[in-house]
Amino acid sequence: xxxxxxxxxxxxxxxxxxxxxxxxxxxxxxxxxxxxxxxxxxxxxxxxxxxxxxxxxxxxxxxxxxxxxxxxxxxxxxxxxxxxxxxxxxxxxxxxxxxxxxxxxxxxxxxxxxxxxxxxxxxxxxxxxxxxxxxxxxxxxxxxxxxxxxxxxxxxxxxxxxxxxxxxxxxxxxxxxxxxxxxxxxxxxxxxxxxxxxxxxxxxxxxx
Amino acid sequence: xxxxxxxxxxxxxxxxxxxxxxxxxxxxxxxxxxxxxxxxxxxxxxxxxxxxxxxxxxxxxxxxxxxxxxxxxxxxxxxxxxxxxxxxxxxxxxxxxxxxxxxxxxxxxxxxxxxxxxxxxxxxxxxxxxxxxxxxxxxxxxxxxxxxxxxxxxxxxxxxxxxxxxxxxxxxxxxxxxxxxxxxxxxxxxxxxxxxxxxxxxxxxxxx
Numbered sequence: 001x002x003x004x005x006x007x008x009x010x011x012x013x014x015x016x017x018x019x020x021x022x023x024x025x026x027x028x029x030x031x032x033x034x035x036x037x038x039x040x041x042x043x044x045x046x047x048x049x050x051x052x053x054x055x056x057x058x059x060x061x062x063x064x065x066x067x068x069x070x071x072x073x074x075x076x077x078x079x080x081x082x083x084x085x086x087x088x089x090x091x092x093x094x095x096x097x098x099x100x101x102x103x104x105x106x107x108x109x110x111x112x113x114x115x116x117x118x119x120x121x122x123x124x125x126x127x128x129x130x131x132x133x134x135x136x137x138x139x140x141x142x143x144x145x146x147x148x149x150x151x152x153x154x155x156x157x158x159x160x161x162x163x164x165x166x167x168x169x170x171x172x173x174x175x176x177x178x179x180x181x182x183x184x185x186x187x188x189x190x191x192x193x194x195x196x197x198x199x200x201x202x203x204x205x206x207x208x
Numbered sequence: 209x210x211x212x213x214x215x216x217x218x219x220x221x222x223x224x225x226x227x228x229x230x231x232x233x234x235x236x237x238x239x240x241x242x243x244x245x246x247x248x249x250x251x252x253x254x255x256x257x258x259x260x261x262x263x264x265x266x267x268x269x270x271x272x273x274x275x276x277x278x279x280x281x282x283x284x285x286x287x288x289x290x291x292x293x294x295x296x297x298x299x300x301x302x303x304x305x306x307x308x309x310x311x312x313x314x315x316x317x318x319x320x321x322x323x324x325x326x327x328x329x330x331x332x333x334x335x336x337x338x339x340x341x342x343x344x345x346x347x348x349x350x351x352x353x354x355x356x357x358x359x360x361x362x363x364x365x366x367x368x369x370x371x372x373x374x375x376x377x378x379x380x381x382x383x384x385x386x387x388x389x390x391x392x393x394x395x396x397x398x399x400x401x402x403x404x405x406x407x408x409x410x411x412x413x414x415x416x
Contacts (some may be wrong), residue, residue, distance in 0.1 A: 059268065131261065132301065
């Protein structure tokens with residue numbers, strides 16, 4: 001059991017709840033201002049509604065130590081700790097394909113820093129890929145507001161380069177070359193399954 | 209956002225943590241005394257190690273309301289609530305197949321009571337099945353210590369029967385007839401992928 005070391009908890013807004021109201025008041029102009037996580041959640045809801053895919057974000061893993069039952073209506077967890085996730089955040093099924101992916105945002109304009117990724121998450125992605133899964137990263141460059149799908153099969157090379165201490169990040173150019181650009185559109189705003197379609201097609205050709 | 213109504217928290221022992229030590233002291237004779245959840249966890253670890261499948265239990269969904277940072281080393285969640293899960297507990301990939309299932313134990317000797325299942329979990333199973341997933345229930349009859357895999361495609365009928373208020377449960381005989389018995393063995397003790405193999409074979413014949 002590991003605990004993140006003193007890192008404040010920012011992620012997973014959808015589960016923190018109390019931030020919801022403030023966010024609802026905001027008006028979104030194009031792709032700006034919305035977090036990648038929010039966009040993915042909206043897309044997943046859309047896909048589910050239309051029967052196109054069943055993809056969910058996994059709950060934040062929490063080590064529950066103490067639960068209090070002050071009244072009949074609500075159990076209160078009053079001591080719990082964050083655990084390090086052992087998998088990626090998202091998985092599900094799309095037209096018979098197992099999908100598994102991690103979503104990351106960076107404020108960096110020119111590259112995606114690889115210290116953003118946990119070793120065990122990469123091991124998980126590798127295991128899923130070996131089982132025949134469709135595995136990838138969704139990376140959003142916040143400041144230029146561009147989102148890319150980077151297949152695990154391509155990511156692998158950069159991860160090895162990182163582990164060998166050759167280069168700490170993947171450049172935007174490398175991502176543009178090896179990934180799929182996901183343009184914002186009307187509904188769903190981030191139609192990442194379109195990029196997944198291309199990936200599935202490309203990988204089926206590679207695997208044959 | 210829903211909260212379970214005053215239900216005490218028993219499940220998900222692997223995440224409660226502090227019960228671990230006590231459990232380690234126990235010696236297991238055959239299949240007895242081990243929870244279904246524990247058995248599945250051991251099987252999943254075994255499958256992962258051998259590169260046979262990547263299947264994980266989803267973390268308990270928790271609504272985090274307040275986090276305290278008393279010192280640098282550990283963030284403490286001091287107010288959180290249980291949320292109703294919107295999916296099943298387990299999913300993953302096995303040799304290219306998307307697996308999705310729920311595990312349930314019952315003390316009932318002769319039937320599996322269907323009030324054990326949440327409506328939204330069944331809807332989730334249905335959606336995954338429609339996408340081509342391999343979807344099922346693992347049911348353990350605690351007192352006779354027998355475990356069965358019941359395919360969602362068969363479960364569906366009994367769920368409708370339940371919703372129409374015709375019958376509140378599935379009898380052991382019905383489960384024996386429509387499901388796959390999973391005998392305890394040496395390693396992993398609960399080799400449920402053997403039953404999954406049969407299910408995949410049977411369903412591929414049905415779907416053709």
